[in-house]
Amino acid sequence: MKNVTKRYPGADIDALSGIDLTIEAHSFVSVLGRSGSGKTTLLNLIGGLDGRYDGAVEVDGRDLRSLGDADLSDLRNRIVGHVFQAYHLLDHLTCRENVSVAALFARGQRRRSSSWVRRRADEVLETVGLGGAGRRRPSTLSGGERQRVALARSLFHRPSILLCDEPTGNLDVETGREIVELLSALQRSDNMTVIAATHDEAIAAAGARVLWLRDGRFVDQGGGGE
Amino acid sequence: MIGRGWVRTVIADLVRHWRHFAAASVGIVLGIAALTFFLALGLGVRDLLLVQVFPADHLEVAPKSTDIDLFALRLDLGRDALDGAALADLASIEGIDAVYPKMRLTVPALASGGSSLIGAGLQTEIVADGIDPRLVAEEVGGAFREVDVDRMGTPCSSDQECGDSSYCDGSRSFTGGSCRPYIPVLVSPYVVELYNSAFRRSYGLPKINPDSLMGLTFEMDFGASTFRPSAHATIRERMRLAGISEKAIPLGVTLPLGEVRRLNMALDSPEAGEQYHSAVIQLRSKDAAPQVIDSMEAIGLEVRDRSARRAALAIAVIMVGLAIVGTVLMAVAAAHIMHVFYLVVMVRRREIGLLRAVGARRRDVRTLLVLEAAAVGLVAGILGLVVAVAAGTAADAFAASRVPAFPFKPDSFFAFSPWLLVAAFVLAIVACVFGALPPAFRAASGDPSEALAGR
Numbered sequence: 001m002k003n004v005t006k007r008y009p010g011a012d013i014d015a016l017s018g019i020d021l022t023i024e025a026h027s028f029v030s031v032l033g034r035s036g037s038g039k040t041t042l043l044n045l046i047g048g049l050d051g052r053y054d055g056a057v058e059v060d061g062r063d064l065r066s067l068g069d070a071d072l073s074d075l076r077n078r079i080v081g082h083v084f085q086a087y088h089l090l091d092h093l094t095c096r097e098n099v100s101v102a103a104l105f106a107r108g109q110r111r112r113s114s115s116w117v118r119r120r121a122d123e124v125l126e127t128v129g130l131g132g133a134g135r136r137r138p139s140t141l142s143g144g145e146r147q148r149v150a151l152a153r154s155l156f157h158r159p160s161i162l163l164c165d166e167p168t169g170n171l172d173v174e175t176g177r178e179i180v181e182l183l184s185a186l187q188r189s190d191n192m193t194v195i196a197a198t199h200d201e202a203i204a205a206a207g208a209r210v211l212w213l214r215d216g217r218f219v220d221q222g223g224g225g226e
Numbered sequence: 227m228i229g230r231g232w233v234r235t236v237i238a239d240l241v242r243h244w245r246h247f248a249a250a251s252v253g254i255v256l257g258i259a260a261l262t263f264f265l266a267l268g269l270g271v272r273d274l275l276l277v278q279v280f281p282a283d284h285l286e287v288a289p290k291s292t293d294i295d296l297f298a299l300r301l302d303l304g305r306d307a308l309d310g311a312a313l314a315d316l317a318s319i320e321g322i323d324a325v326y327p328k329m330r331l332t333v334p335a336l337a338s339g340g341s342s343l344i345g346a347g348l349q350t351e352i353v354a355d356g357i358d359p360r361l362v363a364e365e366v367g368g369a370f371r372e373v374d375v376d377r378m379g380t381p382c383s384s385d386q387e388c389g390d391s392s393y394c395d396g397s398r399s400f401t402g403g404s405c406r407p408y409i410p411v412l413v414s415p416y417v418v419e420l421y422n423s424a425f426r427r428s429y430g431l432p433k434i435n436p437d438s439l440m441g442l443t444f445e446m447d448f449g450a451s452t453f454r455p456s457a458h459a460t461i462r463e464r465m466r467l468a469g470i471s472e473k474a475i476p477l478g479v480t481l482p483l484g485e486v487r488r489l490n491m492a493l494d495s496p497e498a499g500e501q502y503h504s505a506v507i508q509l510r511s512k513d514a515a516p517q518v519i520d521s522m523e524a525i526g527l528e529v530r531d532r533s534a535r536r537a538a539l540a541i542a543v544i545m546v547g548l549a550i551v552g553t554v555l556m557a558v559a560a561a562h563i564m565h566v567f568y569l570v571v572m573v574r575r576r577e578i579g580l581l582r583a584v585g586a587r588r589r590d591v592r593t594l595l596v597l598e599a600a601a602v603g604l605v606a607g608i609l610g611l612v613v614a615v616a617a618g619t620a621a622d623a624f625a626a627s628r629v630p631a632f633p634f635k636p637d638s639f640f641a642f643s644p645w646l647l648v649a650a651f652v653l654a655i656v657a658c659v660f661g662a663l664p665p666a667f668r669a670a671s672g673d674p675s676e677a678l679a680g681r
Binding site: 047051069073077088090092093102105114117153 | 231232235238239241242576577579580581582583584585586587588589590673674675676678
């Protein structure tokens with residue numbers, strides 16, 4: 001990110017102000033900050049969910065602003081995985097269907113048969129410890145299980161970057177610790193880049209690098225920032 | 227390409243939001259039902275009028291008359307005949323499939339006979355015209371056809387030797403008779419009606435069954451008259467009734483065109499065999515009647531049957547009016563769909579944001595919503611057609627049981643033609659898709675982060 005500033009319409013202050021940041025590939029980075037410090041905005045910009053900002057954001061060597069809707073969607077579909085604090089699971093779908101929803105929008109050679117999609121969905125559910133829950137509805141699961149389903153959804157297409165926004169925010173301490181351990185294990189096993197935003201210092205400690213964000217500015221980049 | 231996953235997603239969305247979509251489809255169901263009902267009624271009444279009351283797929287046209295009344299006389303200052311060039315002009319008009327000229331017999335004639343049918347011989351002055359047998363081929367079959375009366379037939383001594391369609395004519399040979407064909411004739415149903423309702427009462431004659439008239443033979447003396455003696459020779463022919471047709475001259479007999487031409491040339495003048503007093507045109511489509519009438523008037527012709535013309539114009543106006551009403555109804559229904567889809571999009575804002583976050587393009591979101599709208603239109607279209615046909619059936623049942631019988635009362639007042647049903651069905655889908663387009667574009671606009679945050 002180069003000199004990135006983001007201000008929401010009608011807001012008096014910047015959500016992010018003049019951010020410069022480089023994150024190494026295959027690293028686990030925690031973004032620590034209080035509510036309203038700009039963590040979610042930072043992840044949204046990196047993940048291509050928000051295209052209205054000043055400055056430049058490059059992901060995997062590509063300037064996001066230069067990408068059209070199709071390429072940006074492809075990036076979200078193939079390269080970046082999102083885990084949201086509110087899970088954003090679709091209650092009318094089964095866990096398996098939730099996990100594989102991104103397959104609907106795969107294009108070209110990445111379009112897969114329904115049997116492949118089903119197998120892959122079951123595989124990632126197994127990875128997050130929910131093997132056998134494929135036919136259950138999210139509404140029948142606990143908060144921790146729902147977050148695991150959301151995590152499985154983000155892993156479906158084997159993303160190289162995983163963006164986790166308060167992944168333990170709605171969970172109890174024990175369940176939160178399990179999720180963080182799972183993220184760490186996945187980062188190591190799949191060699192992904194994981195960026196996790198949290199307000200919990202204990203959770204943030206799981207990251208090899210911790211970025212402190214306050215009022216839209218970095219106050220400490222853990223020695224890895226620019 | 228839309229895969230099975232998309233179909234499942236659309237169906238799942240429809241099931242999940244069925245209340246919204248049911249509310250959205252009410253307008254389309256009612257709109258399509260009303261549109262189909264009224265257009266089918268319009269088409270049914272049009273068919274009733276143009277096919278049965280005024281058979282406007284065939285129109286009789288004649289030179290436009292310019293009559294001036296002068297004391298007891300009416301002077302005709304316009305043309306009173308059509309020649310070959312006028313017929314060619316007529317045939318070139320767009321919307322006319324065929325032209326059948328009609329020629330009036332230009333000499334007087336006497337008809338005599340009928341004793342075999344009513345027990346007493348009758349003789350009467352009679353007028354006649356000639357028509358192309360093809361004009362009535364479907365109606366009366368092959369019995370009404372051109373015949374060659376001048377050709378010498380096989381020798382005979384009695385009618386029985388010549389079969390049904392010929393008789394033994396002894397007038398053309400000194401050595402004996404030869405078989406000669408009867409000239410087939412048509413009469414109008416009005417002639418039979420006039421006889422049964424009035425003529426027979428005056429003369430104490432029996433009522434006759436129209437079917438029993440088929441094959442009736444009688445003689446006609448062409449050129450002869452009881453009013454004044456003929457200056458020329460007369461020609462006697464034997465006639466045989468070949469059918470009863472609305473296309474026959476109302477009071478008189480109708481002969482094959484070739485026979486009238488031959489008689490006019492023999493008894494009047496060569497020119498009389500080339501002049502036609504009118505022509506029957508066959509329209510390519512009943513809908514084309516107003517335009518064809520306009521084109522004919524432009525070349526100095528007019529439709530004999532003014533009622534048909536008025537009916538065709540009135541129906542055209544009514545159909546246009548119904549189409550406008552239907553269009554307004556569908557526009558309102560599409561607006562209703564748009565309103566409901568805006569609501570659906572608002573309710574599903576976070577869901578749409580999630581789909582964008584996992585890789586849906588703006589186009590994918592629009593496609594998803596348009597597919598859902600098309601599915602709503604498909605179901606609403608079918609329901610609308612079912613309601614329309616059911617309402618039409620109920621209306622027909624009501625008319626059959628409660629409305630008193632009247633001339634030309636049909637079994638059904640509605641014409642649910644396949645093209646109408648298909649068009650209404652397609653219109654339902656199109657209206658839904660068009661109604662859903664603005665909300666679909668709205669849903670696809672903006673960034674996924676805004677939708678996920680519910681902004």
